[in-house]
Amino acid sequence: MTRIHSLTARLATLFAVLAASLLVLAAMLFGRMLDMHFQELDMHELQGKVTLIRNALQSAGVTGRRPERIEALERSFVGHESVGVLFRDGEGRVLYIIHPEHFTAAQRAGERLSGALADWTVDERPHRGIEVSIALPTLGSRDQSIEALVALDLSHHVHFLASVRHATWAGVFVAALAAALLGWFAAHRGLAPLRRVTETARRLSARQLGQRLAIDDAPLEVRDHVEAFNGMLARLEAAFQRLGDYSADIAHELRTPISNLMTQTQVALSRPRTLDEYQDILASNLEEYERIARMVSDMLFLAKADENTLAHAGEAIDLAREADALIDFYEALADERQVRIVRQGQASVQGDRLMLRRALSNLISNALRHTPKEGQITIRIDADAAGVRLAVSNVGDPIPADQIERIFERFHRGSAQRESRGEGAGLGLAITRSIVQAHGGHITARSAEGVTCFTITLPRNEASSPS
Template identity: 45%
Template sequence: MIALLQKLSLTARLSLLFTTLSCAVLLALGWFIGASIEKHFEEQDHHALSGKLELAQHIIERVNTAQDVANLSDQLSDALVGHHDLAIIVQDTKGKVLLNSSQIQFPETYLHPRTNQPQHEIFSWTQDGQTYRGLVSIYATKNPELPSITVGIATDIAHHLDFMRNFMRSLWLFVFVAALFTGALSWVAASRGLRPLRAMRDRASSVTANKLDQRLSLEAVPPELADLAHSLNQMLERLEEAFQRLSDFSSDLAHELRTPISNLMTQTQVSLSQARDASSYREILESNAEEYSRLARMIADMLFLAKAENGLSLVNREQVNLMQEVQNLFEFYEALAEEKQIRLRLQCQDDQAASTKSTSEQFTLSGDRLMLRRALSNILSNALRHTAKGQEITVYIEADPNFLTMRICNPGPSIPEQHIHRLFERFYRADHARQHADGEGSGLGLAIVQAIVLGHQGTISVRSQDDLTCFTLQLPRTTIA
């Protein structure tokens, strides 16, 4: 049954649910009405029979002699003239029948009631296919020496039962027709109510890789589906952005690979165009080796970023002193900085510690030394490429009990605001003014920096204004593997 319901459409499920609930309500209402009518008939019969018992009681209470007892049947018969639907039986406590107006057999349990049986309790019984409802009561005569008189009075309720049968038959027929009608209305209502979902389905089915700009109209859906439509629109925006980035990445990758491959092909074709001496071939091979090295670095960087997308694993975790790492990188780039007449300055919370190259744990965190060195090296090399001669690159390090914050600032042309959020994309460059003339770098450096920082559960941001660009790295002291 459950498997069958799961195969039904949502419209069919809602229609079935509404129809079932409607039938349950109608059946409960019909049962209540039938019980109420039955109760009304019972009270009506009880009132009529009680009235006749009161009349019999009035006559019996005047009986004083045995002759009055003998005449009692005539008096009660006269009192019931015109009530052909009533039957009466009168007998004394010894069981002698004084009057029996019909062939109805009263139940003995009621003619001889128990001492704890309540008086004037209406009861029903069936005899020869007929159903009767009656009352029995015992009355004392005026003379205490005479036995008490038991009076039973009953009425045939066949007309009541016929009415109830016809009523219930009509009620069930009405419930059946109402169920069909409700089911049809439920189907129409559910179909109309689910029309916005079908519209959302049609709009979603029109979305393809080439048409990701489709959006669902929030004004055309009911409030209950507005959140769903909004979530779908956000998903489409993310998909469109992801596809656009993938498309840009493919184009940039093809562009970056085309240059070294074209150089290799051109140099090879030129070298093969005519005979050359050994020194010329050596020069060509050395030039080709440089292009191969560039390709190898680019491929290695792309493999690193591919692994980082699936969660960068810190294999070699150890205690790393950031201040010491920055000083080591300053020594590595010292020759290049002197060539470009650029000063490198490290500023920590404790200037004295910086000047003495302290190895205290103040600027120490848990992480992968090689990865962190690579990230810092990428940012410093990027800063050296874009800093003019005679300027200064400053590295600020701040420490607190939970985080180490590093800011690497270099003067130079400000990056437009619209490019800031895309600096960490692969192969993305803000503008041609910030690209190095000698072609160094593949556009993957900042993407690698971001992957390493995120792998250490840190954050990275960039701010560029007033001809000053600052990269801010915040790294937790303890990195969860």
């Protein structure tokens, strides 16, 4: 079973774990340093007590008697109940003990310390002590010495360290909890743009695509995500707008032939007619059916282009030969409109012959519709290192500058004047662009000073030859 955790909770836990780990390491280091510090303090205090004992024993003088020395020692340790002293002679016999409760039974029986500084416990109370030899002045030639075991009760140290440890662990817990809360707050605030993305996505619909997320208050880590989301919304809005326009254009273009068919059929059925009249009506209806069929075929072609499923052959194509063939095809229509079509240059490309001929045919047909009498259509073909260019230019009404970028859209015509002159559905240039793009090229349009020029640029192959 997959376990799902909140990203905010994960970050908060991570903050808490990191903070607790660092604090635990710091506490352990601090405790170690504190133990070493107290050990130095204890050693310093024990050495001070040894000096005090040595001075007290030697202050009685050479002729001092034992009761006087003992009395001097007892006066020196008045008020020092946490310190004990055990004296032995050279043979290890215990001579005298001050505060015997600080020593174990074995030590009172003569056991010596194992090292210079040792720790032991008496009645669950920790002690630390040192054992030194103290020389006593005498009248003889040999100096007399005794062994002194000095013990220090560490109970106050242990209680202090225990309270420090308790306070430290409590601080670690509180700090970890605070780090978790701060991490949760920071993550919660930092992920606010993502929550806004979710809220915006829930409110989105085909009619509400104009919403955008604010970028100014977004953290740097999610700003790219917010910008990408806004870009996606903009593209969706534009796509839905185009889809709506496309649907409206399809309905508009289909309405005319369907209306004509219905009108002609109703007229034909209004009264009995002769066989010739029925044949004329059916011939007129056939023209409308052909118009609808061409429109449906063009829309299917564009749908394949949108899905990148336009399959085309890879054969060498002589563009000059294809252009000449189309000039011959349109010769009768051009003579009827008193328009001259000329071709200049030659080059070859790799592609699908029928598709490229259709693209060029669309440009020539479009130019014929908008070229005035005694005008000229020029097809120029040339090639260089950048690629092969095929330009179709004609004189006539210019395309407005604000329409140049839209003339390759479906069902779009350059202007009302150009629309009134043509009978097409406005799909020819869109099909031409799809064919050119399927061949790895691009098409541009320019209209200025009474001349309109469409230029197709295709990739250059080894068979391409300059004009």
